[in-house]
Amino acid sequence: MSHTIKSKSRLVGRVRRIKGQIEAVERALESELGCADVLMLVASVDTCLRSPVLPIASRDIVLQRCQIFDRASQL
Template sequence: MSHTVRDKAKLLARVRRMKGQMEAVERSLEAEAACGDVLQLLASIRGALAGLTGEVIEGHLHEHVVHAEGDAEREKAAAELADVLRTYIR
């Protein structure tokens, strides 16, 4: 069973919290809130996304790289991670 399936409830809870944070940004913009308040909300979302991303990356490393069933699977998982990190750090 994949780590994202095994940790599904925890990961979805984090996504739902971020969804609530995005809705808070929308409400703030609709209410013409101060830009400092909107920026604070956006910073919180960015931190939450970084935390979620880190958790999924860590699970990927442990399950698909460290505990891979063979070298081919390990190389494939490492290449997938490298591709994602390339996109993530742009």
């Protein structure tokens, strides 16, 4: 899992942002904030969850494989 170790700080940061957004939705619901405001918060969580996580981790893997292939083709 070296690819996750290299991207750990970015992945942890992203999870913390998602957690903060979800907590904001919870606070909004508990304080009976208006429907439009709650929906706006929910939409921001939805957008964050839909953005790709894979490229963060897979980019390093692809680059490593390309470098290995390049080295092998030079032999």
